[in-house]
Amino acid sequence: MTHPLDLKEFTLPELEELMAAWGQPTFRARQLVKWLYKGVGDFEGMTDIARPFQAELSRHARISSLSVEQVQEAADGCRKFLFALEDGNLIESVLIPEEGHYTLCLSSQVGCAQGCRFCLTARRGLIRNLTAGEIVNQIIAVRKNLPDARPLSNLVFMGMGEPLANFDPLVRALGVITAPWGLNFAYRRITVSTAGLAPLIPRLGVEVRANLTVSLNAPDDETRNRIMPINRRYPLPELMAACRAFPLPRHRRITFAYVLLDGINDAPDQARQLAKLLRGFRAKINLIPFNRHPRLSYEPPPEARTLKFQEILREANYTVMIRESRGQEIGAACGQLAGEKL
Numbered sequence: 001m002t003h004p005l006d007l008k009e010f011t012l013p014e015l016e017e018l019m020a021a022w023g024q025p026t027f028r029a030r031q032l033v034k035w036l037y038k039g040v041g042d043f044e045g046m047t048d049i050a051r052p053f054q055a056e057l058s059r060h061a062r063i064s065s066l067s068v069e070q071v072q073e074a075a076d077g078c079r080k081f082l083f084a085l086e087d088g089n090l091i092e093s094v095l096i097p098e099e100g101h102y103t104l105c106l107s108s109q110v111g112c113a114q115g116c117r118f119c120l121t122a123r124r125g126l127i128r129n130l131t132a133g134e135i136v137n138q139i140i141a142v143r144k145n146l147p148d149a150r151p152l153s154n155l156v157f158m159g160m161g162e163p164l165a166n167f168d169p170l171v172r173a174l175g176v177i178t179a180p181w182g183l184n185f186a187y188r189r190i191t192v193s194t195a196g197l198a199p200l201i202p203r204l205g206v207e208v209r210a211n212l213t214v215s216l217n218a219p220d221d222e223t224r225n226r227i228m229p230i231n232r233r234y235p236l237p238e239l240m241a242a243c244r245a246f247p248l249p250r251h252r253r254i255t256f257a258y259v260l261l262d263g264i265n266d267a268p269d270q271a272r273q274l275a276k277l278l279r280g281f282r283a284k285i286n287l288i289p290f291n292r293h294p295r296l297s298y299e300p301p302p303e304a305r306t307l308k309f310q311e312i313l314r315e316a317n318y319t320v321m322i323r324e325s326r327g328q329e330i331g332a333a334c335g336q337l338a339g340e341k342l
Contacts, residue, residue: 004062007036008133011172012181022060024053033181039140041065066137071145078327080337081142085110085134089127091160092337093138095152096326102146103154106138107337108170109161114195115229116215118259118290118298119335121160129166135173139183156191158213160337164197164204174208187211193257198234198242205247212246213255213286214239218265219273227264240277253282253319259335260289260306262299271309275316285313288323288334296335 010018015029028049035046041063043054069090070082077097084090094105112119113126143152155177157163163170174190176182187209194201195215204212218224224231234242243254256278260266278285287310289300300306306322313320323334331338 004060006064006131006133007032007061008064008136008176009131011175012179022056028053030181036063037136037140037176037182039144064133064137066134066141068141068145072330074327074330076326077147078330079145079147080327080330081138081145083138083141085130091130091134091138093142093159094327094337095142095146097150098154101150101153103156104139104142104152105156105159106135107159107161108135108157108163108166112161113165114162116195116217116335117227118217118261118296120293120296120331120338121335123295124338126161126165129169130161132169132172132176135169136176136183139177153185154189154191155185156193156213158191158193158334162195162197163192164194164200167200167203171204171207174210178208188252191255195228196230196234196239198238201239201242202245202247209249211252211255212243212248213257214243215259216256216274217259217261219270219277223265223270227261236277243281248282253284255284255286256281257286257288260287260301260309262290262301262305264298266301266305266309268308268312271312272316275313275318278318283318285318285320286323287320289325291325291328291335293331293335 007015012029012033015032016026019026019028031046031049040046043057046054064086066083066085068081069084072080079095081093082090083093089110091107091110093107096103096105107130109129110127111124112121115122146152177185178187191211191213192204193213193215217228221231221235224236246254248254287306289306290298310320310322
């Protein structure tokens, strides 16, 4: 049995080819994308398309969407969306309120294969990659559920999964997300995070112009091996070389994220090692005190130790932010997404 084609898996040029193959004028493709990315859920709602062609579309194609299974809201205004995919798998996205706009933290996989010890998503292992359409549909679904008039303008691929391990669908989705005929986001407002898939970091910068965040979390291989198994495959010298090869646009910096774990990677000497490791980079450092979860055994450092870590890096002339925990009580903070129903 042939399954109907999901039109959200096509780029505009591919849709133009499909229309031509169906004996339709290619301008039909632009009509379709106009409705697809407005969030219209059926062909009958496409009012400038004739009914006979609507019926033909219904026979051969479909418009995919995500089912919102649950929305939880934290005291700080963060909202965690639990989405059901068409095969029954579950993923999560987090809407973060900012001054004047919203940021959406997107998932790229169901689960994750990287095994970072401090991340709840890693406990699931990798179930499967998301398609480009499933990535885009998170944005469309959340836009329909914005709580006020602030626009959704910023996207971060820091949810469930390792984005670079799902490279081709990620790049395809980013093409739709940034296209004027698609969702029309600016690349400078999109960030892709990686745990350190070194060979794909330069390629990402060649194929798209998104911002890069590298989840570093240790300044030496011994510590990083303990908490991030990916480091055994791509140790720090290889990862740093890949970051140097990333084609960084002018006036932009690579962000290095550093989850602070009490007694593991938070010592003053480790801050000095980190400063030395990042020497020569146009870098911003985000310090993230570990977000507690009953299924994870780590603890955040005392505040004084976090501030000392920041001070050492600032004295080395780095821009260093301590990331405020958002949505922690609903399991929406960094490292807490698991794609599970309560």
